Amino acid sequence: MAISFRxxxxxxxxxxxxxxxxxxxxxxxxTLLSVLREELGLTGAxxxxxxxxxxxxxxxxxGETAYACLTLAVDCEGRSIRTIESVSHxxxxxxxxxAFIEHDxxxxxxxxxxxxxxxxxxxxxxxxxxxxxxxxxxxxxxxRCGAYPNIVTAVLDAARQGxxxxxxxxxxxxxxxxxx
Amino acid sequence: xxxxxxxxxxxxxEALEALSGMSWPLAGGTxxxxxMKEEVAAPERLVNLKTILGLDAIAERQSGNENEWxxxxxxxxxxxxxxxxxxxxxxxxxxxxxxxxxxxxxLRHMATLGGNLVxxxxxxxxxxxxxxxxxKGGRRCFAFKGENKYHTILxxxxxxxxxxxxxxxxxxxxxxxLLIAGAQGRRVVSLEDFYVMPRPDRQREDGYHPVTIxxxxxxxxxIVVPEPQANSRSVYVxxxxxxxxxxxxxxxxxxxxxxxxxVKEARIALGGVAAIPWRANAVEEVLIGQPLSPELIExxxxxxxxxxxxxxxxxxxxxxxxxxxxQALQI
Ligand SMILES: Cc1cc2nc3c(=O)[nH]c(=O)nc-3n(C[C@H](O)[C@H](O)[C@H](O)COP(=O)(O)OP(=O)(O)OC[C@H]3O[C@@H](n4cnc5c(N)ncnc54)[C@H](O)[C@@H]3O)c2cc1C
Numbered sequence: 001m002a003i004s005f006r007x008x009x010x011x012x013x014x015x016x017x018x019x020x021x022x023x024x025x026x027x028x029x030x031t032l033l034s035v036l037r038e039e040l041g042l043t044g045a046x047x048x049x050x051x052x053x054x055x056x057x058x059x060x061x062x063g064e065t066a067y068a069c070l071t072l073a074v075d076c077e078g079r080s081i082r083t084i085e086s087v088s089h090x091x092x093x094x095x096x097x098x099a100f101i102e103h104d105x106x107x108x109x110x111x112x113x114x115x116x117x118x119x120x121x122x123x124x125x126x127x128x129x130x131x132x133x134x135x136x137x138x139x140x141x142x143x144r145c146g147a148y149p150n151i152v153t154a155v156l157d158a159a160r161q162g163x164x165x166x167x168x169x170x171x172x173x174x175x176x177x178x179x180x
Numbered sequence: 181x182x183x184x185x186x187x188x189x190x191x192x193x194e195a196l197e198a199l200s201g202m203s204w205p206l207a208g209g210t211x212x213x214x215x216m217k218e219e220v221a222a223p224e225r226l227v228n229l230k231t232i233l234g235l236d237a238i239a240e241r242q243s244g245n246e247n248e249w250x251x252x253x254x255x256x257x258x259x260x261x262x263x264x265x266x267x268x269x270x271x272x273x274x275x276x277x278x279x280x281x282x283x284x285x286x287l288r289h290m291a292t293l294g295g296n297l298v299x300x301x302x303x304x305x306x307x308x309x310x311x312x313x314x315x316k317g318g319r320r321c322f323a324f325k326g327e328n329k330y331h332t333i334l335x336x337x338x339x340x341x342x343x344x345x346x347x348x349x350x351x352x353x354x355x356x357x358l359l360i361a362g363a364q365g366r367r368v369v370s371l372e373d374f375y376v377m378p379r380p381d382r383q384r385e386d387g388y389h390p391v392t393i394x395x396x397x398x399x400x401x402x403i404v405v406p407e408p409q410a411n412s413r414s415v416y417v418x419x420x421x422x423x424x425x426x427x428x429x430x431x432x433x434x435x436x437x438x439x440x441x442x443v444k445e446a447r448i449a450l451g452g453v454a455a456i457p458w459r460a461n462a463v464e465e466v467l468i469g470q471p472l473s474p475e476l477i478e479x480x481x482x483x484x485x486x487x488x489x490x491x492x493x494x495x496x497x498x499x500x501x502x503x504x505x506x507q508a509l510q511i
Contacts, residue, residue, distance in 0.1 A: 002194065002197060003194050005185040005187040005225055028185060029182070050217065051217065052210055052286075058286055067287065070209055070210050070290065137285055139284050
């Protein structure tokens with residue numbers, strides 16, 4: 001069979017974002033990042049460098065972190081996309097988010113959604129990482145404010161809290177002596 | 181990014197039928213989409229290879245009396261670096277080391293080994309569409325007399341941009357070859373013959389001077405790595421400017437087989453020094469048949485850079501590659 005090509009004009013695309021089926025009408029050249037932000041109103045993932053160097057656009061696709069700025073939305077049909085918006089339950093923050101607040105894991109906050117998504121994904125794959133593993137897993141997320149020590153402390157602390165639990169249960173903040 | 185149409189291939193044959201100079205294969209997209217955003221590449225159609233089932237499998241196969249590893253071209257760098265059969269294998273681990281030290285976790289989830297081998301140079305002149313550099317079909321290399329901190333010290337021009345792949349350097353040391361499918365049939369090409377030095381007579385229809393022999397209507401389907409002989413060991417050493425992810429300033433891969441401390445076989449490849457992953461034949465000649473002593477390693481490191489001609493801003497690479505090679509040979 002010959003491949004059926006779609007585009008270059010707008011085409012309908014079905015996406016599964018945060019567990020919901022969404023249909024968008026877009027050109028094939030649109031990145032997942034621009035579709036999340038401009039079509040679906042999910043502005044948590046940020047446009048930083050647009051070339052895979054900063055990590056502000058980090059999302060989870062089929063269980064693995066990826067840069068939405070270098071991913072075509074058309075390539076995401078049939079795949080499961082999770083964004084920062086899915087991490088908390090309403091007002092109930094995820095333990096990783098609580099730990100970022102507790103340990104001051106940010107300054108300006110622009111990179112924070114990407115950092116949190118990377119950390120959540122790490123802890124889903126590896127619930128008790130070593131510090132070296134945290135640094136490695138977070139290496140694709142740049143923080144120009146330089147909050148790195150606090151970010152690492154926050155991720156390690158969230159791991160200690162056990163993020164596998166439902167955020168509704170373990171959402172309480174933790175007193176920790178490791179203020180960075 | 182210029183508009184384009186997009187299609188999902190479900191078989192190699194389907195993809196081959198659709199490919200042409202203006203219709204490009206798309207794998208992880210981490211290099212191609214960046215080039216398209218810069219409009220350094222502007223294909224009219226993208227043929228998605230990720231929808232071809234089975235192109236991401238890793239399998240051990242028998243070929244005559246030898247075993248070899250077939251790594252599907254769509255295998256991601258993260259899948260490759262998590263393959264225990266390689267990570268726990270002294271002879272093959274340089275490939276895992278190279279994959280693991282490539283880019284960032286997110287990029288390794290996306291990037292495929294095939295795309296990694298075919299990726300374009302990272303030279304800032306090449307990647308700027310306003311600069312008509314030689315690689316893009318222009319008249320001269322702007323790095324030669326310009327900003328050339330990250331450029332070549334070996335092999336000369338007319339393009340002085342280094343090839344950015346880490347895995348390619350490891351695969352060259354492992355004597356890998358590539359399975360290529362085209363409309364005219366399949367061919368097997370050694371990695372060494374896959375990369376071509378910049379030459380004026382090698383030019384594509386669009387003016388681009390290619391880095392590989394891959395034709396526009398061909399697909400890389402697998403990377404084949406021969407099972408190393410018993411007692412082989414390999415290592416990949418990468419030097420970067422940053423502590424976290426970064427492209428190699430230089431790198432060295434060594435695959436050695438020793439018997440009673442005497443080097444019986446050696447394949448040495450260097451990265452970040454030439455327009456292609458660089459096979460260091462002169463180093464191999466120094467090593468083979470000799471006991472692996474500190475003096476021999478020093479001699480080998482010298483042989484690696486005997487022909488080096490650094491540019492204005494990259495003389496540091498001469499010492500850096502010697503150091504990386506020394507370390508690779510000591511392990
Ligand atoms: C910020 C950043 C840092 C990086 N750091 C490193 C690093 O440290 N080390 C390193 O080695 N690399 C590094 N890279 C490069 C990265 O590894 C490559 O971009 C990636 O491996 C390309 O694979 P892909 O699947 O995304 O290819 P794509 O972008 O999809 O394709 C790249 C090219 O290959 C062609 N192609 C893809 N697959 C095939 C195939 N099977 N057959 C024929 N042609 C094909 C495409 O047409 C395109 O021309 C980095 C990239 C970025 C953006």
